[in-house]
Amino acid sequence: MSFKDFINHERKLDKVIRFSAKGRIKDQTVAEHLFHASLYAMIMADLEKQMGNDVDVERLLRATLIHDLEESVTGDIIFDFKHSDERVAQDIKDLGQKFFQDIVAHLPEGLSKNYTELWTNAKDENKIEGRIMHAADRFEALAYAMEEREMGNKNFDVIIEKLLAELKGMRLKSINMLLAGMGL
Numbered sequence: 001m002s003f004k005d006f007i008n009h010e011r012k013l014d015k016v017i018r019f020s021a022k023g024r025i026k027d028q029t030v031a032e033h034l035f036h037a038s039l040y041a042m043i044m045a046d047l048e049k050q051m052g053n054d055v056d057v058e059r060l061l062r063a064t065l066i067h068d069l070e071e072s073v074t075g076d077i078i079f080d081f082k083h084s085d086e087r088v089a090q091d092i093k094d095l096g097q098k099f100f101q102d103i104v105a106h107l108p109e110g111l112s113k114n115y116t117e118l119w120t121n122a123k124d125e126n127k128i129e130g131r132i133m134h135a136a137d138r139f140e141a142l143a144y145a146m147e148e149r150e151m152g153n154k155n156f157d158v159i160i161e162k163l164l165a166e167l168k169g170m171r172l173k174s175i176n177m178l179l180a181g182m183g184l
Contacts, residue, residue, distance in 0.1 A: 006106035012072040041136035047174035063122040
């Protein structure tokens with residue numbers, strides 16, 4: 001195992017295309033998604049802190065940066081398939097964790113366990129960091145879908161509706177502020 005193997009895996013994320021089952025005008029890679037989701041997570045964390053909430057921003061950003069690392073092996077699994085059945089969703093999560101652990105096993109000693117814990121708890125809805133990460137992940141998908149629609153791609157209309165409904169149902173004032181700032 002070597003750090004070079006880790007680099008070889010993570011560098012694949014700039015080739016893995018998201019929303020692969022949808023007709024797209026402009027492709028988006030998982031690497032692009034991770035950057036944008038991390039930026040939105042940072043903004044949301046800062047807004048939540050301004051409102052008096054205690055947010056571990058470093059933990060949040062670390063988790064957001066690595067939350068889809070396993071997709072360097074699995075590719076971007078189609079959302080409707082992934083969530084078509086609870087057992088399918090759990091099996092995919094379990095396999096994703098195995099692939100994630102295999103990837104981070106190539107890191108210098110001591111990092112693998114910490115990163116696996118971050119990945120495992122990235123979307124823990126019982127913690128504000130998990131709620132923010134989940135919201136940032138969905139908000140990023142919404143921003144991409146809206147960009148596609150603005151370019152004339154109607155394939156993303158249903159996705160936009162689903163994402164908006166999900167985001168509006170989250171218990172975060174910061175996501176409501178971002179949505180309002182976009183006129184949504």
